[in-house]
Amino acid sequence: MVILACLCLFGIFFFGMWCVALLVLSKLSGWSKLAGRFGLKGAFRGRTWRFRSARMNAVSFGAVLSIGAGKEGLYLALILPFSLFNKPLLIPWSEIETEPLDRWWFRGYRLTFRSCPGVRLDLRSGTFDAVKSHLETLSAPPTQA
Numbered sequence: 001m002v003i004l005a006c007l008c009l010f011g012i013f014f015f016g017m018w019c020v021a022l023l024v025l026s027k028l029s030g031w032s033k034l035a036g037r038f039g040l041k042g043a044f045r046g047r048t049w050r051f052r053s054a055r056m057n058a059v060s061f062g063a064v065l066s067i068g069a070g071k072e073g074l075y076l077a078l079i080l081p082f083s084l085f086n087k088p089l090l091i092p093w094s095e096i097e098t099e100p101l102d103r104w105w106f107r108g109y110r111l112t113f114r115s116c117p118g119v120r121l122d123l124r125s126g127t128f129d130a131v132k133s134h135l136e137t138l139s140a141p142p143t144q145a
Contacts, residue, residue, distance in 0.1 A: 019084065029059035030119030031086045037115050038095070040077075040088040046070020047134045050079070055122040067123075069131045071138055074111075076121075098128075 026032040048068035054061050064082050068075030074096060077088035091113060101110045101122055109128045111121040123131075 018081070025059050026085050029056040029061075030116065031056060031089075033116050033119055034076075034089050034091065034113065035087050038073075038089045038091045038113075040075070040090040044068055044070065044075045044077075044088065044090060045072070046075060048075065049127065049130055052127050053124065054127070057118075057120055067127060067131065069134045069138075074131070 026035075046068045047070070048066050050066045051063045052065045052067045053063050054065055054067070061078065061082075064079050066075070066077045066079065068077075070090075073090050073092040075088065075090050078086045095114050097112045097114065098109050099112075101108050106122065106124070108122055108124040111123065113119055113121075
């Protein structure tokens, strides 16, 4: 009986610490700031890539991101159980500025957001190129048969 009580207390403690950690990471990364402005309302329509990695400010999201591209904008969502306090985002393309990022350990692009200064999203080249390629197909004129 004592073991069962200890396991229950540990479960409650672990869940509480998990919630605190997710709240802190949401603030540190800037996700909560973006969610206040660009929280997704409804379903995302577009192409998504799951289990992608990125860095947002001081927080690395290793293989826990779904990244999407559609006509409306860039979609970002965390997979369960990391999405508890981080709602999906849909950031309009007009809000995004990009610049190449080339460091000896990282080659990719830094995205910044006009309405949310101070929030940076670093994407690896492969992910950025996939999004860019998909966008080019959306804006390509229809082919003549």
